[in-house]
Amino acid sequence: MKKHSVITTFLSVAACRITRCMLRILHRGGTTLPGRAAMVFDKSILEVVSRDMEVIVVTGTNGKTTTCSMLRTALESADIPVLSNISGANLLTGITAEFTANASLLGKAKKHYAIIESDEAALKKVVPYIHPKVIVVTNLFRDQLDRYGEVMHTLEEIRTGIRLSPESRLCLNADDSLVASLASETKNPVIWYGISVPAENPPAEMISDAKYCIRCGTEYQYHFHTYAHLGGFFCPKCGYSRPDPQIEVKAIDEITAGGSVVDLNYPSGPGRFTTKKIRIALPALYNIYNAIAAVAAFQAAGYNKKYIFRALSTVHSSFGRMENFHYNGQELQMILVKNPAGCNQALSYLRNMPEDFAAVFCLNDKTADGHDISWIWDADFESVVTSPRCRKLYAAGTRAEDMCLRLKYAGADASQIRICHREEELLKAVGECGLPVFILPNYTAMLSLRGLLSAATGKKEFWKEQ
Amino acid sequence: MSDQIHEKGLRICHLYPEVLNLYGDRGNIICLKKRLEWRHIPCSVTEVKIGDKTDLTQFDLFFIGGGQDFEQEVLLADLSAGRGADILSAVRDGAVFLCICGGYQMMGTEYETKDGVKCEFLGAADFRTKGGDVRMIGNYAFRCTEESGGSTVVGFENHSGRTFLGDGVSPLGTVLKGYGNNGEDQTEGVRFENVFGSYSHGPILPKNPAFADFLLQTALNRRFGIAVLEALDDSAENAAHDTVLERVLQGSTSRD
Numbered sequence: 101m102k103k104h105s106v107i108t109t110f111l112s113v114a115a116c117r118i119t120r121c122m123l124r125i126l127h128r129g130g131t132t133l134p135g136r137a138a139m140v141f142d143k144s145i146l147e148v149v150s151r152d153m154e155v156i157v158v159t160g161t162n163g164k165t166t167t168c169s170m171l172r173t174a175l176e177s178a179d180i181p182v183l184s185n186i187s188g189a190n191l192l193t194g195i196t197a198e199f200t201a202n203a204s205l206l207g208k209a210k211k212h213y214a215i216i217e218s219d220e221a222a223l224k225k226v227v228p229y230i231h232p233k234v235i236v237v238t239n240l241f242r243d244q245l246d247r248y249g250e251v252m253h254t255l256e257e258i259r260t261g262i263r264l265s266p267e268s269r270l271c272l273n274a275d276d277s278l279v280a281s282l283a284s285e286t287k288n289p290v291i292w293y294g295i296s297v298p299a300e301n302p303p304a305e306m307i308s309d310a311k312y313c314i315r316c317g318t319e320y321q322y323h324f325h326t327y328a329h330l331g332g333f334f335c336p337k338c339g340y341s342r343p344d345p346q347i348e349v350k351a352i353d354e355i356t357a358g359g360s361v362v363d364l365n366y367p368s369g370p371g372r373f374t375t376k377k378i379r380i381a382l383p384a385l386y387n388i389y390n391a392i393a394a395v396a397a398f399q400a401a402g403y404n405k406k407y408i409f410r411a412l413s414t415v416h417s418s419f420g421r422m423e424n425f426h427y428n429g430q431e432l433q434m435i436l437v438k439n440p441a442g443c444n445q446a447l448s449y450l451r452n453m454p455e456d457f458a459a460v461f462c463l464n465d466k467t468a469d470g471h472d473i474s475w476i477w478d479a480d481f482e483s484v485v486t487s488p489r490c491r492k493l494y495a496a497g498t499r500a501e502d503m504c505l506r507l508k509y510a511g512a513d514a515s516q517i518r519i520c521h522r523e524e525e526l527l528k529a530v531g532e533c534g535l536p537v538f539i540l541p542n543y544t545a546m547l548s549l550r551g552l553l554s555a556a557t558g559k560k561e562f563w564k565e566q
Numbered sequence: 567m568s569d570q571i572h573e574k575g576l577r578i579c580h581l582y583p584e585v586l587n588l589y590g591d592r593g594n595i596i597c598l599k600k601r602l603e604w605r606h607i608p609c610s611v612t613e614v615k616i617g618d619k620t621d622l623t624q625f626d627l628f629f630i631g632g633g634q635d636f637e638q639e640v641l642l643a644d645l646s647a648g649r650g651a652d653i654l655s656a657v658r659d660g661a662v663f664l665c666i667c668g669g670y671q672m673m674g675t676e677y678e679t680k681d682g683v684k685c686e687f688l689g690a691a692d693f694r695t696k697g698g699d700v701r702m703i704g705n706y707a708f709r710c711t712e713e714s715g716g717s718t719v720v721g722f723e724n725h726s727g728r729t730f731l732g733d734g735v736s737p738l739g740t741v742l743k744g745y746g747n748n749g750e751d752q753t754e755g756v757r758f759e760n761v762f763g764s765y766s767h768g769p770i771l772p773k774n775p776a777f778a779d780f781l782l783q784t785a786l787n788r789r790f791g792i793a794v795l796e797a798l799d800d801s802a803e804n805a806a807h808d809t810v811l812e813r814v815l816q817g818s819t820s821r822d
Contacts, residue, residue: 477593501806
């Protein structure tokens with residue numbers, strides 16, 4: 101470890117705390133500025149303030165925040181104080197802010213455990229400082245292409261991060277051929293998790309982000325599909341195939357709007373496995389993946405799994421992910437969508453609604469969203485737009501016109517789509533529409549809409565929940 | 567109009583959709599289909615993948631999209647196994663081609679990586695691409711030449727390859743704002759025979775309805791002698807086009 105002086109540590113922690121405090125007085129949940137302030141005095145302050153802590157890091161395209169929320173709920177239910185970047189600020193600055201603000205002025209960590217979500221490209225910058233005990237990789241899909249280029253590039257970023265952290269135990273999604281390839285060049289111990297049964301609705305014409313064998317270029321074959329390119333893949337030529345998962349869903353008994361019940365097989369002692377019915381309180385298939393990723397993390401960290409099982413049955417949606425609001429006497433559900441794979445999962449959830457509903461699509465193209473919004477053409481809006489249950493459509497965000505156009509080409513009558521440029525106008529409109537409302541925003545659209553809705557419904561801001 | 571049209575209508579071929587499908591390329595196919603459907607012109611879309619032996623001479627309009635470098639390697643083998651020759655003869659035959667990013671580069675003579683490794687491409691026209699260190703990313707706009715309809719096109723570009731047209735090879739248009747082919751000479755894309763190449767994914771067609779219709783009209787005219795297309799209500803298309811154009815010309819590519 102590099103040398104850090106007591107003085108720079110003191111200044112660094114103080115700068116971070118003061119900045120955070122100021123932002124909160126101004127009613128802003130600042131997430132990266134305090135980190136930048138801390139790094140002015142000591143660029144690697146993160147190493148000091150995370151010393152001796154036990155850290156689980158979660159990375160991957162989709163599911164980071166929800167998986168972290170499950171892990172946090174589990175540890176907190178065992179009365180263990182947990183440090184976590186709850187706001188989803190997952191770059192080096194945001195993570196630095198979180199750790200630094202929770203340290204004493206001498207740089208000593210006040211909590212022993214941390215659950216951290218890390219952006220895929222930020223992983224390699226973060227792990228050399230925090231020395232994670234466990235690294236969880238959820239999945240890899242095309243996402244925010246103008247920031248990272250391509251899926252393969254993102255995969256290499258994660259691989260670099262893992263190389264810099266040879267002591268960490270890995271929890272890898274066995275069903276994702278891209279994620280599974282991370283195990284091939286490392287000596288890190290691996291816990292595999294996966295779903296060993298086909299999902300209810302097989303993907304129709306989903307574009308695959310991993311069509312060809314990453315080792316030899318031959319087209320993969322599948323024993324079964326779960327969603328997108330996930331499933332029981334194997335290469336008929338070189339033999340690269342889905343590893344056998346230790347944390348394994350053997351059967352899906354039920355998937356409803358209220359959650360899922362699955363048969364989970366997991367190690368219950370040296371060489372022994374147990375199958376148990378697990379209830380997951382969040383709906384949709386992708387939350388089953390998030391749940392078993394969390395179980396795998398508990399397994400890898402050596403924590404008592406009874407806490408994670410209990411947490412899965414009680415966990416609430418986190419921060420715009422299937423989050424419910426009661427607004428103006430109406431039910432609103434917000435589902436963050438950032439890429440085609442996640443969006444298709446959300447759309448498939450809407451398509452299966454048994455009652456009439458209104459759908460709101462909010463599309464921003466700010467830096468945190470990615471300036472490139474082309475991905476909306478890869479998501480299957482057709483199925484929802486043409487559903488007789490979908491009674492009203494709204495388009496909003498800085499790219500509302502593009503969103504509206506996508507809905508038109510998906511089969512909607514463009515003259516019936518209401519474009520709302522101002523968020524207040526949007527909330528007023530949906531508040532009067534007389535139907536349950538599903539709001540599908542991308543990242544920055546979610547942040548600001550959630551802020552407005554929270555203020556209007558008396559929900560707390562994320563930074564007040566701790 | 568419809569009695570002029572063969573029952574199969576316009577035959578569209580989506581080439582290598584399983585490999586060249588980055589960045590919402592699928593939106594171009596959706597757009598072509600819908601704009602024909604709204605005019606009651608039948609069409610069929612056939613996906614031709616690596617290894618398929620489908621006869622390419624039957625098609626009126628080809629779409630080739632962009633892809634990841636890793637997957638393009640898989641594709642080169644298929645091209646040299648005979649598909650390349652089929653594509654060249656369709657080009658000479660006057661079929662309409664819309665080629666985006668990787669699909670556009672593929673029509674040129676070669677691609678030279680930044681490490682100096684040369685990769686031979688189809689050579690349908692004299693232009694070449696060099697890999698670079700700088701990624702040219704952002705919303706951009708260009709004006710098509712008169713021979714390509716003269717409309718203004720807005721899109722999103724994201725490429726590190728820099729393309730240079732040979733002497734006498736026409737670009738698709740002139741850059742109004744953004745990088746275009748190489749960030750140097752204000753050219754964007756290529757136009758030869760009925761081939762339209764561009765770096766604009768985004769995808770290119772939905773919010774550029776005039777350009778989309780120019781492609782359709784070129785293909786319909788060649789096949790059925792239809793020179794004029796029925797006008798559509800393009801208010802949603804134009805709203806999306808104008809919003810982006812205004813922002814691009816003002817110089818702000820995003821609204822942070």
